Amino acid sequence: MAKMRKIATEEAWSIPEVAAELKKVANSPTQALDKLLVKGIYDAQPGADGYDAMDFLGGLLDVQDKRLSQMDELGVDMHLLSLTAPGVQMFDADTATDLAALANDRMAEICHNNPTRFAGLASFAPHSPKRAAKEIDRAMSELKLNGLIVNSHTYGEYFDDPKFWPILEAAEAHDACIYIHPRGASDTLKGPLQDYGMDSAMWGYGVEVGTHAVRMMAGGVFDAFPNLKICIGHMGEAVPFWIWRINFMNSRAQSANRAKKTERSMEEYFKDNFVFTTSGVEDDLALRYSIDRMGIDNVLWAIDYPYQPMKPAVDWMDQAPVTEEERHALYHGNAERIFHIKPLD
Ligand code: 1WB
Numbered sequence: 001m002a003k004m005r006k007i008a009t010e011e012a013w014s015i016p017e018v019a020a021e022l023k024k025v026a027n028s029p030t031q032a033l034d035k036l037l038v039k040g041i042y043d044a045q046p047g048a049d050g051y052d053a054m055d056f057l058g059g060l061l062d063v064q065d066k067r068l069s070q071m072d073e074l075g076v077d078m079h080l081l082s083l084t085a086p087g088v089q090m091f092d093a094d095t096a097t098d099l100a101a102l103a104n105d106r107m108a109e110i111c112h113n114n115p116t117r118f119a120g121l122a123s124f125a126p127h128s129p130k131r132a133a134k135e136i137d138r139a140m141s142e143l144k145l146n147g148l149i150v151n152s153h154t155y156g157e158y159f160d161d162p163k164f165w166p167i168l169e170a171a172e173a174h175d176a177c178i179y180i181h182p183r184g185a186s187d188t189l190k191g192p193l194q195d196y197g198m199d200s201a202m203w204g205y206g207v208e209v210g211t212h213a214v215r216m217m218a219g220g221v222f223d224a225f226p227n228l229k230i231c232i233g234h235m236g237e238a239v240p241f242w243i244w245r246i247n248f249m250n251s252r253a254q255s256a257n258r259a260k261k262t263e264r265s266m267e268e269y270f271k272d273n274f275v276f277t278t279s280g281v282e283d284d285l286a287l288r289y290s291i292d293r294m295g296i297d298n299v300l301w302a303i304d305y306p307y308q309p310m311k312p313a314v315d316w317m318d319q320a321p322v323t324e325e326e327r328h329a330l331y332h333g334n335a336e337r338i339f340h341i342k343p344l345d
């Protein structure tokens with residue numbers, strides 16, 4: 001295969017200051033569902049069962065060492081970095097605001113020092129919406145970051161709530177796509193997700209983010225912000241597979257005055273205002289369906305490093321049943337367009 005630019009778009013990263021704060025969360029009385037995973041990663045007891053053997057923390061804190069050498073080995077040109085889940089959203093609003101700014105500064109430094117290898121999504125503290133909007137201005141205008149990351153709910157609240165709309169207004173004004181990444185389901189959603197490992201990537205994450213996406217569409221967010229772009233991971237968190245039913249049943253519920261009246265249909269919002277990545281779903285049929293159903297412009301490649309290994313994600317996309325034109329779009333063209341990454345000459 002001829003050399004093709006490869007930009008991976010959901011690549012997790014962290015800084016020691018955020019890791020230290022998450023270790024405090026692991027030892028706090030919080031009942032948030034994220035605590036299970038946060039404990040395993042940031043407060044791992046040596047030798048105990050859990051994720052410590054996979055050394056996720058080492059992978060998150062590293063850029064120059066294992067990450068870049070694997071990228072070189074596999075021909076991955078660029079990681080679009082984002083502060084890993086749950087980001088700053090479990091901290092109090094002041095700590096969250098400060099740590100988001102610090103993480104953005106560090107991220108910008110990495111991107112500016114390695115402009116062909118790293119791009120980045122800026123963090124913000126949703127629970128302080130006005131300060132978040134200012135940080136979005138700073139991150140996009142001064143730091144020249146490539147878009148935004150949020151880890152789904154903040155203290156159980158979602159972006160259909162107008163309290164968060166200063167954030168959406170700033171994002172839309174900068175054409176900054178907001179990547180809604182998973183975290184543990186909110187306290188009112190978590191009940192049956194607490195057992196059998198269902199709290200995180202196996203199931204709960206998709207339920208949480210899929211719910212967030214549908215709340216935004218059905219809540220009329222895109223009537224207020226028609227040009228807002230949202231990105232979700234994991235092959236669209238099941239929304240593409242359900243879209244016919246979401247669309248049909250929302251339209252029926254609108255007719256019966258059980259749902260909010262919206263200017264466009266759910267399917268139109270999903271096609272016009274959302275894009276989604278392949279992160280953590282290396283499945284030929286799911287990819288083919290996603291492209292055929294939602295359009296090739298709406299699907300981007302991602303690895304989900306370090307939670308997913310790099311090599312299988314590259315091997316899969318190299319051989320996935322798509323045309324070469326589609327492979328270009330998946331591997332880099334859509335990422336360049338959505339995340340303002342300069343195309344190669
Ligand atoms: C896992 C996956 C853990 C993701 C994460 O922690 C994130 C996991 C924040 O596989 O356990 C992810 O981004 O998909």
Ligand code: MN
Binds near residue numbers: 304
């Ligand atoms: Mn991820």
